[in-house]
Amino acid sequence: MSEEPLGGGLAEKGCQQQVIEMQETGSKLQPQSPYWYEDLPGPTVPLKSSDKKDQPNLALDLNYVNEDVFELSRASSIQRGFGLMFGVGVSIAFVAMLPFIGQMYQEGHPEESPVIASVLALMLLGLAILLLHLIKRGVRTPRDLPVLFDRKNQKVFAFEYLPKANPFAKWKTVIKELDWSRVEAEIGKIAGYTGKTYSVRYGLILAQCEANTTKVQDRIIVKSQVATPLVLHQMWAYIRCFMSEGPKNLRGIRPFPRDVSFRRCLLEFYPLFDRTEEGARLRANMHVVELVLLTAVGIPLFWLFLPAGVFEYVGQRLASEPTWPAEIVSQAGLMHQD
Template sequence: MATDKPKLEKPVKGWACDLGAPNEPPKGQLFPLGDSPNHVDETYLEFHFTSLGIRGVLMWFGFVGLIVAVNGARMELNDFPPEYPFLFLIGLIGMYVGFWSGVLCIRSDIATPRDEPIRFNRKRRKVYVYRFHYCWWNPFSRTRWGVKPVSFDWDDLRAESWGQIGIAAGGIAGAWGVDIAVVEPGTNHVIDRFRLAGSNTDGINLWAIARTYMQQGPDA
């Protein structure tokens, strides 16, 4: 049920309303919008999720960054004599920033999984999140990048709908979605969050489907 004020101590950025609690019966009709579930049976329901909406875009930005780095190196060797330390420093900074941003963009594009599923296990009353981690300041790290699945108790989840409006190149742009907060048992203190759906998916309907499944099973 939507409320006029946030229930949680630290609501999601752009908070619009709180959605129904995990064990509160959903109201209204459910609609099969967006992608079909990856899997559904008596044991678990799994939704598709990806944190990278369009592939290939970041890679092109990465190539631009590497070109900037190469040009910076060329200028360092040929165009900036030692008697001009300021110009030498500018070229060095450009080379470093171009190389770092290029590698970061390319790795972000190719390393992010195509699917980071969210699994609702009805038997164990657990939710498993296939969470991908990256390190923006160290694109070469082997340990800071990768998938680290996490699990949460179903009863500790709280869903929040959010919406944000900003100015883009073509005018005013908006984004919306549904985030799931994890709270300490018996409190409204948020200890973790994960995204259920972004602007391209009806997150409110997904949350209602998940609640129906966890309460009544797949036949509901």
């Protein structure tokens, strides 16, 4: 009998454990999203009534629902106020400074240092393009970019707006279509400045894969700027339940108003001060820590957050209202289009 080298069994077990750990720390989808945090259960996995993560809830993101379709709003994931405020504010300052910049440029004798002069001119041009990009994004992004889940036809339609680096180019609105039988879901994680505060934010991502594989063909972000993954687990539970059973086993949710409201925009960062019924609904669907932190940061920075709310209102006023194409309305039986 040949003897197994001393420790060979332990080494093999160690390698197996390492493989398991690698599988647990990586996505099953390929290529893996750079923001990947967690894979979610497959679309046909039954919900567990005892699991808090499997309690279907869309919070404030429902636009419309009937027996065959439901429309999920992504309006809360669109933030235009800070970008528009920065773009307009710096643009005004830039235009006001142009005579002084021109005079300084001439007094610097650019012919003596053509390379430096060219670099400075390109930097100013780059700044102007960036400002135009921010302004156009703030006023041209539609008020909402809804996602339509069609249970009857087992399809998912996503209203997508595709900005380009060139602000002078035509930015298109496209409708992405996903086959529900090939959809997988994952949670993404982004750490950094979110327009409100420095923190970690999570998002729900849907990926369409090639048939019978985990190779991703396309991804859409269904929800972003969320403080805790639990919200996304429950949103995914709602989507799975609807697509398999319809709305009969789902708790009724009253759609949140989507009209352009100055009060709502102005108090976006101050939900504690919004004493309306809408404000109560907002507070009820926010994490306590997030609510307190947002208010604590917002009070000393009111000089920044209040103007951002005003610019949010202006941007929404100038933005277009999304409208589904007639063929999708007919195919899905969507009846709420104005």
